[in-house]
């Protein structure tokens with residue numbers, strides 16, 4: 001199994017239930033993929049699914065091999081030498097771009113970078129964000145856009161109660177943000193935001209919410225009557241926001257519908273965003289009305305979706321950003337199955353759905369694997385210790401399940417040292433030292 005996020009672990013669970021031993025390899029020293037490094041820190045209930053994943057990873061017939069990168073420490077071909085089958089569940093780690101002028105100015109970031117930074121991903125430089133901006137723009141109308149907007153609106157105090165790394169708390173403490181502008185290219189009843197997420201955005205203690213153009217919430221009666229339930233509920237939430245009294249809270253969320261960023265302005269550093277006013281045709285397609293507005297912002301975050309990244313040796317469809325497959329069996333360019341190779345999760349179906357979606361998805365892939373298993377050639381090297389010896393011979397410091405336990409203990413100690421419950425360790429060498437049992441608690 002490559003990847004210890006929800007898809008990989010749900011697949012491991014299904015294989016264990018069928019009586020098989022599984023190794024779960026992850027390039028990071030810590031398990032759980034997007035549950036640890038993607039789910040917002042102020043969503044402890046969603047993050048608590050890590051308990052379910054941990055129960056699988058700590059099972060007697062499962063080995064967690066953290067800090068092992070396929071393509072660097074081991075090739076896919078080597079994995080096939082050591083295992084009956086290889087199942088890839090590496091997610092979709094690359095952000096999509098807007099493709100507008102100014103996108104590469106300083107101050108313009110992907111939501112992925114920001115999420116990785118506040119979750120304490122080892123690849124996210126600790127000094128990546130300073131949050132010196134007073135106005136921040138967020139582009140997108142999916143749940144990731146809502147997550148990043150909400151985190152930007154929260155007070156440092158609120159985030160101190162979560163597991164974010166200590167350097168993140170310190171930057172948030174010093175932040176000068178007053179306005180967060182959310183730019184949505186479609187109308188208020190066409191977003192992908194779930195109602196629960198939308199309502200939560202309006203309940204952040206630290207922030208007022210403003211709908212930039214309340215007239216956009218008025219719809220013809222017959223159109224409104226035909227709306228799906230979620231969109232009706234979203235509309236009701238937005239109307240409540242539009243009529244709310246402003247409380248003069250430290251931060252303000254301003255939601256702009258029918259606004260698509262077409263340019264980021266600034267001499268070297270973002271100082272504003274030019275948005276076009278969109279109109280939607282009867283066929284649902286967006287068109288440019290020709291009207292432009294410039295909104296001053298000093299930081300821009302694009303949350304316009306993810307795409308997969310190619311893994312060396314694994315077939316990859318650049319167009320969809322996914323691994324081509326049939327029921328989870330990896331396919332070559334000629335659409336023939338690669339013997340013993342499978343895919344699950346976002347790498348298989350693209351970045352859609354919630355965590356639970358991966359359970360069904362992983363089980364579909366495992367069903368295909370189990371059906372094929374009797375006909376697979378079997379590994380050339382069947383000693384379970386051989387892969388560990390190979391990694392050791394290459395100087396790879398594998399973090400196993402007990403190493404992860406030591407990291408958890410170090411994170412608890414690092415948090416408690418500064419009066420917090422737990423603080424995520426972001427620094428890779430510190431994570432590895434903790435896994436060795438030799439870390440001083442430092443977040």
Ligand code: NAP
Nearest residue numbers: 098140141142143144145185192303304305306351352353
């Ligand atoms: P998403 O749901 O696909 O949303 C992407 C958003 O970006 C859409 O609103 C899209 O607009 C917009 N967009 C795309 N290109 C754009 C452009 N050029 N200009 C302006 N807007 C553009 O993706 P996501 O938010 O990254 O979420 C990924 C998945 O993770 C989703 O399934 C999501 O539900 C899930 N997730 C769930 C939670 C949760 O349950 N709490 C939290 C985070 C993520 P259009 O609609 O017009 O295409």
